[in-house]
Amino acid sequence: MDFDLNKQNLREVNQHLQNVDRKKNTRKFKISNPQGQHAICAGLKDDIDVTIKGHTGYYCAGMNQKAAITIHGNVGTGVAENMMSGKIIVKGNASQSAGATGHGGTLIIEGDASSRCGISMKGIDIVVKGSVGHMSAFMAQKGNLVVMGDADADLGDSIYEAKIFVKGKVKSLGADCVEKKMNKKNIDELTKLFKKLNISEDPKKFKRYGSSRNLYNFKIDNVGAY
Amino acid sequence: MKKDLKEFKTFPSSTIKEIQRAANEGIYQIRGLGAKRKVPDFDDLVFLGASMSRYPLEGYRETCNTSVILGDRFAKKPIKLDIPITIAGMSFGALGANAKEALGRGASEMGTSTTTGDGGMTQEERGSSKYLVYQLLPSRYGMNPDDLRKADAIEVVVGQGAKPGGGGMLLGQKINKRVAGMRTLPEGIDQRSACRHPDWTGPDDLEIKIQELREITNWEKPIYIKVGAARPFYDTTLAVKAGADVVVLDGMQGGTAATQDVFIEHVGIPTLGALREAVDALKELNMHRKVQLIVSGGIRSGADIAKAMAMGADAVSIGSAAMMALNCNADLYIEDYKKLGTEPGYCHHCHTGKCPVGVATQDPKLEKRLNPIEAGKRIKNYLTTLTLELQTLARANGKSDVRNLEPEDLAALTVEAAAMARVPLAGTDWIPGKK
Numbered sequence: 001m002d003f004d005l006n007k008q009n010l011r012e013v014n015q016h017l018q019n020v021d022r023k024k025n026t027r028k029f030k031i032s033n034p035q036g037q038h039a040i041c042a043g044l045k046d047d048i049d050v051t052i053k054g055h056t057g058y059y060c061a062g063m064n065q066k067a068a069i070t071i072h073g074n075v076g077t078g079v080a081e082n083m084m085s086g087k088i089i090v091k092g093n094a095s096q097s098a099g100a101t102g103h104g105g106t107l108i109i110e111g112d113a114s115s116r117c118g119i120s121m122k123g124i125d126i127v128v129k130g131s132v133g134h135m136s137a138f139m140a141q142k143g144n145l146v147v148m149g150d151a152d153a154d155l156g157d158s159i160y161e162a163k164i165f166v167k168g169k170v171k172s173l174g175a176d177c178v179e180k181k182m183n184k185k186n187i188d189e190l191t192k193l194f195k196k197l198n199i200s201e202d203p204k205k206f207k208r209y210g211s212s213r214n215l216y217n218f219k220i221d222n223v224g225a226y
Numbered sequence: 227m228k229k230d231l232k233e234f235k236t237f238p239s240s241t242i243k244e245i246q247r248a249a250n251e252g253i254y255q256i257r258g259l260g261a262k263r264k265v266p267d268f269d270d271l272v273f274l275g276a277s278m279s280r281y282p283l284e285g286y287r288e289t290c291n292t293s294v295i296l297g298d299r300f301a302k303k304p305i306k307l308d309i310p311i312t313i314a315g316m317s318f319g320a321l322g323a324n325a326k327e328a329l330g331r332g333a334s335e336m337g338t339s340t341t342t343g344d345g346g347m348t349q350e351e352r353g354s355s356k357y358l359v360y361q362l363l364p365s366r367y368g369m370n371p372d373d374l375r376k377a378d379a380i381e382v383v384v385g386q387g388a389k390p391g392g393g394g395m396l397l398g399q400k401i402n403k404r405v406a407g408m409r410t411l412p413e414g415i416d417q418r419s420a421c422r423h424p425d426w427t428g429p430d431d432l433e434i435k436i437q438e439l440r441e442i443t444n445w446e447k448p449i450y451i452k453v454g455a456a457r458p459f460y461d462t463t464l465a466v467k468a469g470a471d472v473v474v475l476d477g478m479q480g481g482t483a484a485t486q487d488v489f490i491e492h493v494g495i496p497t498l499g500a501l502r503e504a505v506d507a508l509k510e511l512n513m514h515r516k517v518q519l520i521v522s523g524g525i526r527s528g529a530d531i532a533k534a535m536a537m538g539a540d541a542v543s544i545g546s547a548a549m550m551a552l553n554c555n556a557d558l559y560i561e562d563y564k565k566l567g568t569e570p571g572y573c574h575h576c577h578t579g580k581c582p583v584g585v586a587t588q589d590p591k592l593e594k595r596l597n598p599i600e601a602g603k604r605i606k607n608y609l610t611t612l613t614l615e616l617q618t619l620a621r622a623n624g625k626s627d628v629r630n631l632e633p634e635d636l637a638a639l640t641v642e643a644a645a646m647a648r649v650p651l652a653g654t655d656w657i658p659g660k661k
Contacts, residue, residue, distance in 0.1 A: 014441050038434045043371055043442030059425070059438040063371040078425035082369055097425040101366040103410070119424040120366060122410040139420060141410045161412060216415040217398055 001026045006033040010040065017067075020046045036076065041069050047086070058095075061088045064105065080107045083124055096133065099126045102143065108197060115152070118145040121162055125193060135174065137164050144193065148201065156209050160216075164209040165190060167201070176215040182208045255487040256395070258576025258586065259546055260388050260479045260524065265496040267479070268530040270643030271636050272652065276624045283621035290617040291627040294541050296518050297379060297448020297471035300440070304448055304471070305357055305378055307541065308337025309613045310628060311531060313605075314476075314522050314545035315361045315381065315452070317343025319396050319405040320483030320576065323350050325552055325585045327598040330354030332551075332605020336613070341381060341543075344394040344419055346408045347373040354602075359450065362439070364393060365419040367409035371442055379472075380439055381450040382432070384423075384461075387480030387523040390454030390494045394419035395484040399579040402588045429464040436469045450474050455500035455523065456493075462507035466517050474543065475504045477523025481546040483586065484577030497523040497534075499646035505538030514538060515629075528615020535616075536623075536631035537647060551608040552601050553583040559595065 003013045017029060029050045034040055038057035041050055044067040052060070055073035064083045071079075074092035083102040090098075093111035100116065102124030109117075109126070115133035118126050123142040131149030138154075140162030150168035157174020163186070164177075173179070182204070190203035233239065247255075276282035283290065298304040313333050318326050320343060327350040333340040339357035346368015352358055360377030362369065374380065385391065396405075396417040406413040426435045436449050451465040452474035465473045477497025482490065494500075501521050508514040521534050522543035531542050546554075557570045562582035566575045576586035584595030620628045623635045637652035638644035644651040645658035 011441070011445070015444070018444075039438040039441045042438050045371070058431070058434045062438050063374070063442055065371060077431070081425045082366060082371070084370055100424040101369065103370065116424065120420065122366075138424075160415075216412065218416045218418070 001029050003029065003031045004033055005031060005035060005037060005040075010037055014039070014042060017041060017044050017048065017050065020048055022046065034073070038076070041067070044069070044086075055092070061086075064088065074111070079109075080105070080124075083107065093130070094128075098128075099124050102126070104143075106197065112149065118143075118162070121145065127193070127197060127199065131168065134171075137162060137177075138174065140164070144189075146190070146193070146206070156211075158215065159209075159211045161211065165203075165206040166209065167206050170207075170209070173209065176212050177209055178212040180208045180210045182206065256397070256484055256577050257487050257490070257574045258482060258484050259490075259574045260481040261491050262574075263491055265478065266498050266640065266642045266646055267496060267524055268498060268533040270498070270640045271533050271638055271647060271649065273532070273536070273619055273623055273635055274637055275622045280624050282624050283626060285618060285621050288621065289626065290620050291629075292613055292617065294518070294629065296520075296541065297450075299471045299517055300469065301379075301446060301448040301471050302444070303378075303446045305339060307339060307357065309609065310535065310539075310541035310616075311336075311609055311612055312338050312359075312520060312541055312543045313340035313548050314480075314543040315341035315343045315359070315383065316545055316549075317345040317394070317396070317483065318348045318351065319343070319345040319400060319409070319588070320586060321549075322584060322587050322593040322596065323348060324593050324596045324598040324601070325549075326351045327354045328552055328596065328601035328605060329548060330358070331598060331602025332609060333357070335602070335606045336609040338609065339378065342377075344383075344396075345405065346370075347376070348408075350598075352376060354598075361452075363419065364421060364423045365409070366424065367411075367419070374439070374447075375443055377443075377447060379448040379450060380443070381452050381474060382436070382439075382470075383452045384432075384465075385454030385456065385476075386452065386482065387454045387476030387478050387494055387497070388482035389485045389489045390456040391421060392485055392489055392493075393421035395482075395577075397484060397577050397579070400588045405588060429468045432468040448472055450520070452476060454478075454480070455495045455497065458495075458500040458503035459507045462504040462519075463511065466508070466511055466513050470517055472518045472520060473504065473508075474520045474522065475500055476543075477501070477521070479524025480522055481549070496646070497521060497525075498643060501534060501537050501539060502646060502648050508538070515540065528612045528617075529619060531612060531616045532619040532628070532631060533636065535628055536635050537633060537649075540629065548605060548608070549585055551604050552585045552596060553604075554581075554585050556583055558583055 031052045034054045036057045042062040045065040047066040050069045052071045057076040059078045064086045068087045070089040077095045078097045080088045081100045083105045085105040090109045094113040096114040098113045098117045099107040101120045103122045107126045109128045112130035117132040117136040119138045121140045127146045134152040137156045141160040147166045151170045153171045154174035156177030187203045294310045334356035341359040357378045359379045363383045398414040448471040450472040451470040453461040455477045478494035518540040520541045521539040559582040581587040584592045636649040
């Protein structure tokens, strides 16, 4: 089923996609002419496939549950923000706060992602085939951020239990974020993720970063770390 | 103090003690609840009442409407509350589950709303609350679209009166297994939330964020924007511009579960002055009564509520006072107050998780001290009292609807209050700063 945002309004399109009848309706959809509109495919909750042909604005696929959404273009701020499950693929680049606070599911960005990618992530897996901007994985709580390119300054600042894997260079690490040993378990996890996503990369070429857990409890001796 | 000893005005004994504590410990004080300093407040205003020039309503017989509709600017399903007194956002984590349930029970019996907090929505709270406002905070702890759809309204929290510009704080002793699980955090850590939202930075972005929230919830839910009293005229203007259905303004007397004492006492402005600025902004935009204004921060009595409404608020919100109705600072379990180094009437130890009366705690033994059914009845009784007081004052000023109270019904007892509230000093027609 096709939608054209030149001819239909966003509310009409989102409402249809948010209320798909599992028995009667088709499960594959295409949206053309997104023209950078905001909140396209926000709040979807069924396992449907949606293809968006063009660039989207803020919060594309926000709070997604179960749906698989592919964007053939660039995305604005907060793609897949607070995603719970499902799979989002961005064929182009992503603006800031991609995958912010995501609880689950997978976000794949084939280009670069701007600053604060994975900010406060809570269980989502984010794979960026290009590079990520500064303060990525800020206060990241759970899940995996995998970067095949480089990471800009202050990666993983104030990180909790999320894991970061970077293949390229890291400009600098943020407060309480340290490089950690890439052990067999981590390699196995990454291998499994790459296999699931059909990505041909060698996990051994990645470095792992995570929390040193020194700032989990406020101690005056650590005040200089902030 | 002995008669012949002269205390330093700049360095009273309490200041000397604090300097010496800081010198020994090297860290600021963290505590709960709101400002303890005296600031101009609603006690500095009085109602004029009716006489020869105004006609009162029969105090015990004639009806005086208290209902209010919130969120009818854009939302398909605005909330109609029976009373203009709501329960402010307080997290499960800061408060125990019994306290949250009791608030829901009491509020529901009175036909009004309660609000979640930094940590998500609990089943107890949703189950016991007829109207539940779901907060969207910078941390997004426990945020999920299913709960968003279950809510009756959504409150985007930009700030709170106790700490405008600061993020939430919940110390490790309150991060037990359930709280940690809801927030996706390790147990026992000192949770210090972000002070800025992760995916928007200004009012233009917020407008787009609100559009997303409306798309996810079928444009049904009223969207509130909560701000701490920092620059209320501009903050209210920008909240309206961003598309709020309701603005929640929290003055500096508003409480918190935990933050730095220096923040509580020295950041933000009093509710009295903040309210007047917010009403000015709404009137300038011709949005007064179209975007509803809820004011909070130090509301204690029906008199406070009546005065806030006379100044232009559509409703009020109570947090600290509701906790006190649950027994916060009650003369019970005195030995446990002593263990905290305090006494009933002075306690602000919410941050420790050792609340003697079982309100602000996650300790199962302490929590048992609060029966949610009995405590819910106390909330109902308290809200009933506030409503009766509010109606009494409205009728005395000749109003058949509490929202008909107006600034003309008020006089100020101090020059400061006259200037802040912009009502005449009692016995004069003088409003400082107004020509």
